[in-house]
Amino acid sequence: MRSCDPILLVEDSLIDIMILKRGLKEINAHNPLHVSNDGEDALQFLKEQTQTHPALILLDINMPRMNGLEFLSIIKKSPQWRRIPVVVLTTSQEECDRKASFDLGAAGYVVKPLSYPDFVEHLKVIYEYWCLNESPQLPH
Amino acid sequence: MARQKCKVLLVDDDEDDYIVTRDFLSDAEQFNFQLDWVDNFQAGLDEIAKDQHDVYLLDYRLGKENGLELLQEAVKLGCHKPIVLLTGLGDHDIDQQAMKSGASDYLEKGHMLSTILLERAIHHAIDRKRFENRQLELMSELATANQELKDFAYIVSHDLKAPLRGIASIATWLSQDYRDRIDEEGQEMLQLLGGRVRRMSDLIDGILQYSRVGRVQEEKSAVNLQELLEDVMDMIALPSSIEVAIKTELPTVIAVKTQMQQIFQNLLSNAVKYIGKPEGKIWIGHTPKNRYWQFYVSDTGIGIDAKYFDKIFQIFQTLSSQDSSESTGVGLAIVKKIVEINGGKIWVTSEVGQGSTFFFTLPKSVSTIEDKIQ
Numbered sequence: 001m002r003s004c005d006p007i008l009l010v011e012d013s014l015i016d017i018m019i020l021k022r023g024l025k026e027i028n029a030h031n032p033l034h035v036s037n038d039g040e041d042a043l044q045f046l047k048e049q050t051q052t053h054p055a056l057i058l059l060d061i062n063m064p065r066m067n068g069l070e071f072l073s074i075i076k077k078s079p080q081w082r083r084i085p086v087v088v089l090t091t092s093q094e095e096c097d098r099k100a101s102f103d104l105g106a107a108g109y110v111v112k113p114l115s116y117p118d119f120v121e122h123l124k125v126i127y128e129y130w131c132l133n134e135s136p137q138l139p140h
Numbered sequence: 141m142a143r144q145k146c147k148v149l150l151v152d153d154d155e156d157d158y159i160v161t162r163d164f165l166s167d168a169e170q171f172n173f174q175l176d177w178v179d180n181f182q183a184g185l186d187e188i189a190k191d192q193h194d195v196y197l198l199d200y201r202l203g204k205e206n207g208l209e210l211l212q213e214a215v216k217l218g219c220h221k222p223i224v225l226l227t228g229l230g231d232h233d234i235d236q237q238a239m240k241s242g243a244s245d246y247l248e249k250g251h252m253l254s255t256i257l258l259e260r261a262i263h264h265a266i267d268r269k270r271f272e273n274r275q276l277e278l279m280s281e282l283a284t285a286n287q288e289l290k291d292f293a294y295i296v297s298h299d300l301k302a303p304l305r306g307i308a309s310i311a312t313w314l315s316q317d318y319r320d321r322i323d324e325e326g327q328e329m330l331q332l333l334g335g336r337v338r339r340m341s342d343l344i345d346g347i348l349q350y351s352r353v354g355r356v357q358e359e360k361s362a363v364n365l366q367e368l369l370e371d372v373m374d375m376i377a378l379p380s381s382i383e384v385a386i387k388t389e390l391p392t393v394i395a396v397k398t399q400m401q402q403i404f405q406n407l408l409s410n411a412v413k414y415i416g417k418p419e420g421k422i423w424i425g426h427t428p429k430n431r432y433w434q435f436y437v438s439d440t441g442i443g444i445d446a447k448y449f450d451k452i453f454q455i456f457q458t459l460s461s462q463d464s465s466e467s468t469g470v471g472l473a474i475v476k477k478i479v480e481i482n483g484g485k486i487w488v489t490s491e492v493g494q495g496s497t498f499f500f501t502l503p504k505s506v507s508t509i510e511d512k513i514q
Contacts, residue, residue: 015306022313062298091301093348094294095356114301114341115334116309 001130005055006032010042010071011089012063019116020058020089023123031055039066043074046081053084056130059106061090061097069100076105083136087126143172147192148262150177151184151210152199152226157249161197167255170263181205188214188221195262196223199249200234208237215242222269224261244268286355293351300344308337339468343456346470350455353477358396365390365400369424372404382415384408387425391433394505399478406471407437407498413467414496416442432484433504438497444490453486475500 007024011017017035024033034054036042043066046053057075061068068088075081085107090097093111101109110126113119150161158177165173176193178184181202188196188210196214198207207225214223222244227234235246244265247253315322315330322330366389378384393400404424411422423438444452451457455473479486479500490496 013302013306015309016302019305019309062302090298091305092294092297093345094297112305114305114308114338116312119305119309 001031001055001133001135003030003131004032005135006034006052008042008045008054008057009033009035010037010039010057010063010068011035011060012037013060016060016112019119020123023116023120024127026120027124027127029127038063039068039071039074042071046075053081055084055135057084057086058089059086061088061092061101069097069104072101072104072106085130085133087130143168143170145174146171146262146266147174147194148176148197149184149187149193149195150175150197150199151179151181151187151202151207152177152197153179153202154199155179157199157226160253161258164253164255164258168259170259173262181210184210185213185217188219189217191219191221193221195221195266197262198223198225200225200227200231208234208241211238211243212241220269220273222262222265224265244272289351289355293348293355296344297348301341304337304341304344308334308341311337342468346456346468350470350474350477353399353402353474354481358398360394360396362392363395363397363400364392365404368397368400369404372401372408376405376409376412378412381418382412382420382422384422384424387423388427390424390426390435391504393433393502395482395502399482403475403478403500404437406475410471411437411439411441411496414441415439428504429501431504432501434499434501436497436499438495440495443492443494444488444496445492446490449488449490452488 009017009020011020021033024031034045036045042057059068059072068090072086072088075084075086082105086105087108087110088097088101088106089110089112091112092098098109108126110122113122148165150158152158152161158179162175162177165171165175176187178187184196184198184202187193196219198210200207202210207227211223211225223242225234225238225243225246226249227238227246228249231248238246245261245268247257247261311330311333315327319327366386369386369390373384408422408424415422417440420440422440424436426433426435428434453472453476454469456469457473458467458469476486479502483503484501486498486500488496488498
């Protein structure tokens with residue numbers, strides 16, 4: 001992933017969106033960020049993106065209308081989207097969510113820490129890791 | 141004394157048998173039997189479907205069908221009334237099959253049969269079925285309660301922690317972004333707010349951990365407690381001022397390994413936490429007690445006043461104030477729950493200033509260990 005590649009955040013909570021935006025700024029990640037508030041929105045957004053795909057999707061599990069696991073299972077079945085790495089960012093420490101996420105092909109599962117400084121630390125590691133990754137050639 | 145009414149249906153293709161049964165039942169002392177009779181498989185099944193009797197007597201021989209088949213069909217229909225199969229002498233295979241298929245009892249026909257035997261069998265069958273039905277009810281209630289607990293835990297895990305993260309983050313941002321406009325007192329309040337949010341989050345984690353014991357089904361295996369204890373001691377940062385001695389070679393038990401880990405980890409880290417003196421000793425060991433192993437974790441720490449012996453095992457009960465204490469008071473509650481779902485008990489003896497000893501028991505279940513090895 002390069003610093004100009006877009007990132008998609010799927011998250012319904014206003015403050016959690018603020019936390020992530022602020023965190024990205026703090027670690028000097030200036031990638032274009034698109035926010036969808038639930039799985040259905042995110043699918044709609046992906047459908048409209050004919051030119052570019054997000055290089056990384058950060059996904060919350062607990063959302064209205066279509067939750068993160070439902071969204072994950074849909075995009076991992078789609079030939080055009082299934083190579084996009086999805087990192088689940090969630091509050092849930094439930095084992096069933098963790099297992100389901102990896103069963104469905106998540107690239108990572110990170111529990112959001114309570115405090116903001118801790119969150120920034122986590123985000124820095126996630127971001128740097130994906131910057132080291134060679135993005136898969138996504139079919140357009 | 142009025143005799144209890146009892147409606148009986150006999151399914152038997154032989155009228156003589158019906159007459160014998162009728163005569164037996166009319167002599168009964170405990171029950172006022174009302175006997176109906178049908179002479180074939182289909183009529184029997186139709187009657188059973190109507191569910192108008194208290195007990196069914198099925199003869200094994202029913203022309204080209206038999207009573208065992210009728211029993212199985214009745215069970216398929218969802219019959220929840222007791223069924224007694226009448227069989228010939230020495231038909232032990234059929235007797236056993238009948239019980240496996242859901243009969244409440246079987247009776248051998250022939251010259252041995254009497255009023256007393258028949259009445260006792262019917263009485264027993266009714267009681268047994270009532271007990272079975274009650275058990276099924278309880279099982280289904282239990283399943284519902286378990287499901288509710290799972291749903292509840294899921295909601296707690298997903299929905300209760302998220303707002304806390306919001307509050308914590310905003311408190312942090314206020315303190316950072318408005319540093320020049322918030323005086324020292326205001327900053328202190330924001331610090332307190334952060335601390336309270338952290339505590340709430342710890343309590344939620346605690347209640348989730350506590351509910352996870354027994355909620356999440358885990359495999360039991362042969363657990364060597366000696367090895368496990370040594371691992372736990374490596375995990376806990378034991379200060380050099382505290383001397384830990386394992387007095388006896390701990391046994392192997394059949395249990396969930398992570399649960400055994402939680403027991404020793406909690407008891408040991410508590411002993412370390414409440415040593416309260418520059419130097420201390422901790423002893424761990426066990427003694428056999430009939431079908432149980434009795435374990436102890438003993439320390440030379442600050443001790444616990446006897447009036448708190450029960451309290452310390454309750455969830456979220458600590459003996460220090462919220463602000464001075466790091467602990468949420470969930471550790472001993474978890475230990476107690478684990479010990480009890482494994483069929484053991486836990487208690488404490490202590491003298492303030494001298495130290496405490498925590499005792500707990502676990503079933504030996506040695507036979508199962510040998511089975512596993514074979």
